[in-house]
Amino acid sequence: MSDCLFCKIAAGEIPSNKVYEDEICYAFYDIAPQAPTHFLVIPKAHIGSVSEVSGENSAVVAHIFEVIAQLARQLGLESYRVVSNVGEQAGQSVFHLHFHVLSGRDMTWPPG
Numbered sequence: 001m002s003d004c005l006f007c008k009i010a011a012g013e014i015p016s017n018k019v020y021e022d023e024i025c026y027a028f029y030d031i032a033p034q035a036p037t038h039f040l041v042i043p044k045a046h047i048g049s050v051s052e053v054s055g056e057n058s059a060v061v062a063h064i065f066e067v068i069a070q071l072a073r074q075l076g077l078e079s080y081r082v083v084s085n086v087g088e089q090a091g092q093s094v095f096h097l098h099f100h101v102l103s104g105r106d107m108t109w110p111p112g
Helices: 005-010 058-074
Strands: 018-021 025-029 037-043 081-083 099-103
Touching: 005 025, 005 037, 018 058, 025 058, 037 058, 058 099
Parallel strands: none
Antiparallel strands: 018 025, 025 037, 037 099, 081 099
């Protein structure tokens, strides 16, 4: 999508602090971190949110979770939270599927 912030980040049109990139996904540090370690992993193909995951694109999500596990090991994260907000009421502000990975502080439950 031409007006999607995360599509532009994945395409290199908007700068980001890259953590990882391959042909399927892109990971970068959050510009407003909510934990000492806070990065996002997004698919390069535009998927609006978890609600748009289907049989045709679910392999992308499986790959993203493999990447999250790999990055957590590389960064030495022993305990972390993975979050994906779906819809405005849940706190989704960019309507491109993304997974927040947060670590380095106690996480409360239930969240905010």
